[in-house]
Amino acid sequence: MNILYAIQGTGNGHISRARDIIPHLQNYGNLDLLISGTQADVSLTQPVSYKLHGFSFVFGKNGGVDNWKTFKIMNLPQMFKDIRSLPLEKYDLIINDFEPVTAWACKLRRIPMVGLSHQSAFLSEKTPRPKTLIPNWEELILKHYAPVKEAVGFHFEKYDDFINTPVIRKEIRELEPINNGHYSVYLPSYDDTKLAQLLKQVKGTRWEIFSKHTKKSYSLENVDVFPVNNEAFNKSLASCEGLLTGGGFEGPAEALFLGKKVLSIPMTGQWEQQCNSEALRLMGIPVLYKLDADFVPSVRNWVENGVKVEVNYPDETASIIDNLIQKYR
Structure with missing residues (x-):
């Protein structure tokens, strides 16, 4: 055939x-x-x-x-x-x-x-x-x-x-999840410099941002920024406390499978991501819709009080x- x-x-x-x-x-x-x-x-x-x-x-x-x-x-x-x-x-x-x-x-x-x-x-x-x-x-x-x-x-x-x-993915199923206390970030529709400036305000928390918009790694106080790399991101995800991500499908699914907290920020004007985030919200996962004045307090609340949602993905x-x-x- x-x-x-x-x-x-x-x-x-x-x-x-x-x-x-x-x-x-x-x-x-x-x-x-x-x-x-x-x-x-x-x-x-x-x-x-x-x-x-x-x-x-x-x-x-x-x-x-x-x-x-x-x-x-x-x-x-x-x-x-x-x-x-x-x-x-x-x-x-x-x-x-x-x-x-x-x-x-x-x-x-x-x-x-x-x-x-x-x-x-x-x-x-x-x-x-x-x-x-x-x-x-x-x-x-x-x-x-x-x-x-x-x-x-x-x-x-x-x-x-x-x-x-x-x-x-098999490579995700074979990971051994641990918790090193940092938070992984994948928000490809946002500028990494803007994200770093906001997330550094959540003191006492390490952030690892993976960005489509940079070709070199750099750090800003408690924030580390890396170019997108599959192996490095998987390693970060396996050892994080939670994932701050968009309204995609595979990323949140893999984080949930690994037992991580998730916070979703869907892309504006992207219906599929809006729908995915609605599905996540119904599962008990917090959703934000823009980087406004409430963003930093909301992220801080998620870091301090967010809970893991259990899933079964055989x-x-x-x-x-x-x-x-x-x-x-």
Whole structure:
């Protein structure tokens, strides 16, 4: 069986999850990999058959997307060309992790495809979302960015019968969590210098910030700042007291799996992150929405009084992939 696995390359979560899924897919046939996007800090160890520009957003420094930089890297003519030219007909099974080029190519050519992603969980109305009084255009973007009809989803809890708990990477499962008392920070849409100035005000606490916006390490009083590095971040996470992070999916899931406290600050104007943070809030995890005058007191309160939320994330990746293959082959 010839299988194509198309992976979103914006952010680190999709590729991190794929690194654990790929070995299982390879057991069922000849596997080709496709990645589109430009904003990941981790990479695959396996060869990639198709590396496409895709349609990515660029993280800003003020809590949201950098719209100007996103516009500058946009290349819609190339995306349309890729949609038309991908040789999808040679595959017996196409699996998509929120990758738009393959998704739209399959939709326009009426080629069957199955979603395998966190975003697939939003096909269910049972998946938590913030309450809104008006129709949300961001929900439409999430639905049509990489459209799928058949899907296997992942989320913090099993909100529906096709939704599974998170894929926790093998390298995270093999860590031995300890508590050295520091707090790890991953907020890629914020400027590290601004974060350091704020977090240094939480005295008596060590902070380890991992930033997309710096290429060298530096320190400011009780704050250490590092460029994003997978191995260094995993080490920090395994030995921290808690994780201060955005509204992503894999990062909070891994921290919860390791028994760490979590504080979430979702990106502004990013519906999926707003939804993820709502799900975390319902689980009892504190959520902040901006770096305002209440930020430092709220973080200090979390450090002093925050509690860990227990989760059960068993290793079900092999059975999830086997069930997918048996159903859609």
